Amino acid sequence: MSHLFEHKGAKGQGYSQPAPVLPESVIALPPSLARKNLPRWPRLSEPEMVRHYTWMSKRNFGIDTGFYPLGSCTMKHNPRVNEVIAQIPGIADIHPHQPEHHIQGLLAIFHEMQYMLEVCSGMDQVTLQPVAGAQGEFTAVRCVQEYFRLRGETQRTKVIVPDSAHGTNPASAAMCGFEIVEIPSRVDGRIDLDALRAVADETTAVMMITNPNTLGLFEADIVEASAIVHEVGGQMYYDGANFNAILGITSPGLMGFDAVHFNLHKTFSQPHGGGGPGSGPIGVKSHLAQFLPGPLVAKRSPVGDESQMAIDDMWYTWYQPTHSIGKVQQWHGNAGAVIRCWAYYRRYGRGLRTMSEHAVLNANYLRHAIHKAAKEAGVDSMVKDGAEAKVAKHEFTLSLQPAKEMYGISAMDVAKGLLDKGYMAPTVYFPLVVPECMMVEPTETESKETLDTFAIHFAEVLKIDAETLHAAPITTPVRRVDEVYAARNLCLRHPYDDE
């Protein structure tokens, strides 16, 4: 057990620095400004620091470590050339306030990304500024809010979300000041059109929904749902969390949506880094484009001196939408993430459809393989589909409710058992409409052999007796962590001896 604050080496030895340009004595801060006590940070030499973080990395599970079927999170392989590209000084060492003629290459990539996301989503204008999916939701709902304000439709105070929606949907709409109306899903998790009709009225501003839905099923009634909302003058918002299932096959635009966010870190493989960064661009139809946060990138022919500095004979320029809501992040969003996702999309180009086809192929294959393996192991009575459906899309749900009723084995027990088999566990207890839910998303970057082996291991876990499984995991760096203890005995920072 290593601990950063155990290191109490000599002064400043971890990082030798050049001398300052003037002696420290010239600083002379008055007592009202000068720091009295330096932070009680540890002191590490470089070898100690490298070993500490390497040791910790070995106690962490990533896609590189093993199969990561975390439903709703699209944990696909992160190609390493994208990291190489993100370190090129032409992005790493760029300041957002540099003039346009310093960043033509960056703007060209931004423009290409705006265009790519527009054609994939069927939207008219994309902004790359939001830095996470939730911020994309917030930004799009803000744009719709300003759209209605400009039209004088201030009676539109409600946002409709299905009860199976991600928590960020109602949270983002509430941050904009909207009242949330939650509508129940049908038993298969699909949208209940009658429930929608019952709440949609002239006070409706937006309906937020994802398709495929959070159970991994395509909402065939989506056009009808869009019509119901548009009929009362509301706007349709597409949560792009599940976009990996539909690229080149269908689009939010074709389904009748007015606005959409993209989770670039999911669909386009920006590494998620243990919780972030992400990137959450949004796309909108033309009637909402003037409200987007600026600046956006346009291209035109170069004028005057510009022709000497132009790339590809085009000039890329910032512009502000006329009724912009302003900014949601102070700079130009997560430009470094956008660059990585550009490199990822270029690998597929017009073949992005093949990516989605394989995501869906792998999900359905794994769903089938799990049921087959469970049957062969004689444990098929313990697990059932989260929802009846002939085909799923990029992810699917399982219910461990039978295992719970028969043996007291919960979805969490199975999840912990899978950790012992060397896997990241699928998402558990979401969506809430499925009892003892496990949500599985293999992504397109896993081989058939990995899927087959996982299915067999899944069945093996179901065969483990309840008592053993309650004690799982046993092979991990620590065993089941006491979350109640953490909340009741709050320890949120290193306690010093005198505290």
Added chain:
Amino acid sequence: MVDQLPNLGREAEMLAAMGMSSIEDLFEDIPAEVRMTGDLPLPPPQSEEEILADARRLLGANVAMGERVSFLGAGLYRNYVPASVFQLVTRGEFLTAYTPYQPEVSQGMLQAMWEFQSLISELVGLPVANLSLYDGSTAAAEALTCVVRVHSRKATQKDTVYVSELTPPDRLSVMHNYCQGAEIKIKFLRHHADGTLDLDSVAEAAGSCGVYIEQPNPLGILDGGLSQIKEIVGEHTALIVAVQPVSLGLVEAPGQYGADIVVGEGQPLGSPITGGGPIYGIFACSKAYLRLMPGRIVGRSIDVDGKVAYCLTLSTREQHIRRHRATSNICTNETLIALMGAMHMALLGPEGLQSLAVRNMTACILAKQKLSEVEHIVLPHSNSHHFNEFVIELPGSSKDCLAHLDGIGIIGGFDLSAWYPERTNWILATFTDQTSAKQIDLLVSKLAAWASAQGVSA
């Protein structure tokens, strides 16, 4: 794309196992009326080599700050990040992990983030820190909504916060977007002509939910008056201070003069500027704000064997549990960049941080000394202490001056008319640990020549 899809060419075999004959069978649930017809209007797939070549061509066409002599900062600062930080942060176990929902296999990142919270807490002098928000602006905006949640009930100026009138418009715009939904009124604190805070205007903020002020302020000024704010506004009005974290190697930690919340752009610790993102926002607070603060928090706990173990805690504030009643909609944050910050802090140690602050501040002092001797140039706030940057008042348009410097390979600073439209002859020039005495001499001589030419033509 071939190298990314292990099952390419094996579709038939996999479909057959499911009793299907074509990929199309997998999409039979998507109605024809919403099907895309034809290929996406995009270029053909590229190989890794081709993508890298295009990236080098396009990004190579940009002017990286390091290629020039640069004095541009204004909120983001070019500091040296040690090589080991980049080496370690790209380890796949950190890089390719998701949010640590399964703590048993995520102890590495959880511990690293708990250590990050500890490092930030010590740095700013407050007991609680979350594991990052998106950037300094969203951290500031979330601080404003947080203080309203905490203080509005007892406030005499309900739903009202005060922010410094110097706050850059882009940051203020983020604040407005985050605050408008809760109908929070943003009023302004005034500054004197010398750039310091007008403490009389702070008195007007007493009884509001909170005041937001930056140290150093947007003009680079270190303002000793901030230490009096808490006494003026009282315990029911929160003091929010935004910091440049490196400055805290020399400048007092805001927690020591009564700050309730400290926010800031974490970028100078651990991260390159990267066009403005991904970077990370710092958010730290006193215990009174703990249960209404935004963002993820790691707690130290034990496992079933009593071993020390870490996990996410206080999640009932968050969107995945509390939905529309959550303290914030934030889910994804900037964990990996915060990890870079933690690594940088770990390498610096207390004295290393102080040395880094000294290097930044002395570069600023040297530039100030030399520029104060240049004819036709005025340093309007020269009586104050500065960190990283200060205002240079020119005998002509800042736009013209910066264009002139750009033409001779110098990124001369930030044109302050972008923030304060009436200041058409102010630039904000920035000096960091990466600024050499030679570069300062170059700026001084070129500015002197330009200024003197203005004098002649005027």
